[in-house]
Amino acid sequence: MLTFAAGPSKVYESVPKYLQDAYSEGILSANHRSDQFMRLYQEAESLMKEKLHMPDDYKLLFTSSATENWEIISQSIVESASFHIYSGSFGAKWIKFAQHINPKSAGQKIAANEEIDVPELSIPEDYDLIAITQNETSNASQVPMAKLEEIRDKFPEKLIAVDTTSSMAGIELKFELADFWYASVQKCFGLPAGLGLLILSPSAIEKAESKGESGRYNSLSFMLENARGYQTHYTPNVLGIYLLNRVLKDMPEIQHFDQALRERMKKLEDCIIGTKSLRLLVDNATTRSTTVLGVAGLEETIKKVKSAALDQGFQLGSGYGPLKPTSFRIANFPAITDQEMDGLMDFLVAY
Known part of the structure; x- marks a missing residue:
């Protein structure tokens, strides 16, 4: 998993x-x-x-x-x-x-x-x-x-x-x-x-x-x-x-991770924006995290996406506190490879 x-x-x-x-x-x-x-x-x-x-x-x-x-x-x-x-x-x-x-x-x-x-x-x-x-x-x-x-x-x-x-x-x-x-x-x-x-x-x-x-x-x-x-x-x-x-x-010096994660997060954001039933939890790009992406949707949609993700071998992070039923979180951390993130985006784009 x-x-x-x-x-x-x-x-x-x-x-x-x-x-x-x-x-x-x-x-x-x-x-x-x-x-x-x-x-x-x-x-x-x-x-x-x-x-x-x-x-x-x-x-x-x-x-x-x-x-x-x-x-x-x-x-x-x-x-x-x-x-x-x-x-x-x-x-x-x-x-x-x-x-x-x-x-x-x-x-x-x-x-x-x-x-x-x-x-x-x-x-x-x-x-x-x-x-x-x-x-x-x-x-x-x-x-x-x-x-x-x-x-x-x-x-x-x-x-x-x-x-x-x-x-x-x-x-x-x-x-x-x-x-x-x-x-x-x-x-x-x-x-x-x-x-x-x-x-x-x-x-x-x-x-x-x-x-x-x-x-x-x-x-x-x-x-x-x-x-x-x-x-x-x-x-x-x-x-x-x-x-x-x-x-x-x-690890390389931090400026290389910084640039790579920002570029990858942009692709991930564009993926979510392109879906029919999901949206970005934080609308303001300036206050949106570079390392954790919040994804929001209807409660039934979030439940469905998380369940289907598990079937595909992907564990999505649950929303936190009051946001738990209507959101999930995706870590954009350096240990996650570009290929793994691409696989997740290929899955999410269908929603």
């Missing part, structure tokens, strides 16, 4: 070889305080800089998942409250989680087709962090880098945290536009679930050190203390980090 779900999604076909190599190289029993692991960590950070263009002065941390980073940022960085800009379910979950730690946290919800009106955006001074879901997996919408740049220019004094769970390693991110970037590896990285990434700017590191929040399992000050020596504060997913290294070594 070939899955086009938006995560966990298809893993790279080279993963079985990576797994065998990990066993042969002793990675599966590697001590996370060993020189072997520290070299692995340092190499992962170097590869993130080389392949994803992470700035040299930014720091890579490992977490259990993208979701864990909500808590880390809220407890270890935010002094008063965070201001969230979101359009879908995952952004809504982030703000609710933040409010458990900092009750004054608030935000602004926008429609999936709506662009952030930065000139009209007003964020009071006591909100010291802006939280943005760059790629909202639930409704297949996105915030383009150009819009992030507008926000950074308007609020230079505030820290910015960005959720790129389903876009990091798929599109080129301008890391200098924000202070926190996070993701999980089961989407565009083409790996099994179980590893989260958290990337910090120098300003983010300075803020964590000045606040000095400590005493928790995932206190950022504790994590950074260990990371300076390329170690982790807990026994990490060493295999996941090894697999990440192998994927990064084998």
